[in-house]
Amino acid sequence: MTNTTHVNQARQIDWHDAAFDLTRGLAAYTGSDLVAGIANVIGKHPQADIGNAFNHKQVASKVWARQQLYDNLGPSYRRILVVGGWYGILPAMLFDDARFEIGRIVSCDIDPDVEIVAKALNRPFLERFDAMTADMYALDYAAQDADLVINTSCEHIADLRGWLALLPRGTRVLLQSNDYFSEPTHISCVPDLDAFRAQANLASEVFAGALKTKNYTRFMLIGSV
Ligand SMILES: C[S@@+](CC[C@H](N)C(=O)[O-])C[C@H]1O[C@@H](n2cnc3c(N)ncnc32)[C@H](O)[C@@H]1O
Incomplete structure (x- = not known):
């Protein structure tokens, strides 16, 4: 595995955490139950292709x-x-x-x-x-x-x-x-x-x-x- 792959994987992991934090923040800011549901999916089911389903x-x-x-x-x-x-x-x-x-x-x-x-x-x-x-x-x-x-x-x-x-x-x-x-x-x-x-x-x-x-x-x- 190359260093670049490691860096990309680390970025993906970071991006997952960032997406969770961001959607939780958006849910708190907007009061939207739907956005809270999306944050819940990102947190509990990281394998789900929710970004595609909600594009x-x-x-x-x-x-x-x-x-x-x-x-x-x-x-x-x-x-x-x-x-x-x-x-x-x-x-x-x-x-x-x-x-x-x-x-x-x-x-x-x-x-x-x-x-x-x-x-x-x-x-x-x-x-x-x-x-x-x-x-x-x-x-x-x-x-x-x-x-x-x-x-x-x-x-x-x-x-x-x-x-x-x-x-x-x-x-x-x-x-x-x-x-x-x-x-x-x-x-x-x-x-x-x-x-x-x-x-x-x-x-x-x-x-x-x-x-x-x-x-x-x-x-x-x-x-x-
Ligand atoms: C990609 S998704 C949804 C696409 C659609 N354009 C949408 O956003 O509503 C298609 C879904 O149909 C489901 N599906 C396909 N055949 C089915 C069947 N016979 N009974 C129930 N679900 C089925 C698949 O498992 C998949 O989750």
Whole structure:
């Protein structure tokens, strides 16, 4: 190992400590429970790729989702189910927005490593939040009894129509996908908004839109199955 590698590793360790200190300071300064949750993740789960999950593009797509949800379906939800929910960023952002009245949000992901991180991120909201490890194709959606199902990971699942067919008829959904074909884990990208609409084939649609970012365009549909 070279001296340069040692120096770089030392810098990385320092940067992790600095990120923890900085986010804790930002949480204290802003009083934000969401930033406190991020500091908690950095402190307790240093292996989590939280910088990627909370980068400005991911945040922009979720701010967009939150605003369109508010504008099109309103502020009140009894129980929201988020599938492919990763580290639970969107639930934290919904809890963080005082305009919303939300009874409970449950985040489900097939990756067993992310449940504990989603719970750490949403620690300030734990009375109304839960995370579970499950395959979204294996859930009993009638038993879940959600009044909104969110899937912002449509580009990651092989059969969007097959998954939507598992939801009770009339279930309200918010779906996001993108045209970022070059990312290897994106197995189901769509070239444009019309292709996404055709792929989802929702029974009713209250919103369909596209959000251009530097490297790709994100698509969103809100409606019901
Ligand atoms: C990279 S993440 C989220 C990307 C998305 N654009 C976002 O920010 O919401 C995609 C997540 O989908 C999850 N996932 C993929 N297939 C799944 C399945 N069948 N059931 C549940 N989660 C799944 C992965 O484990 C991963 O955490």
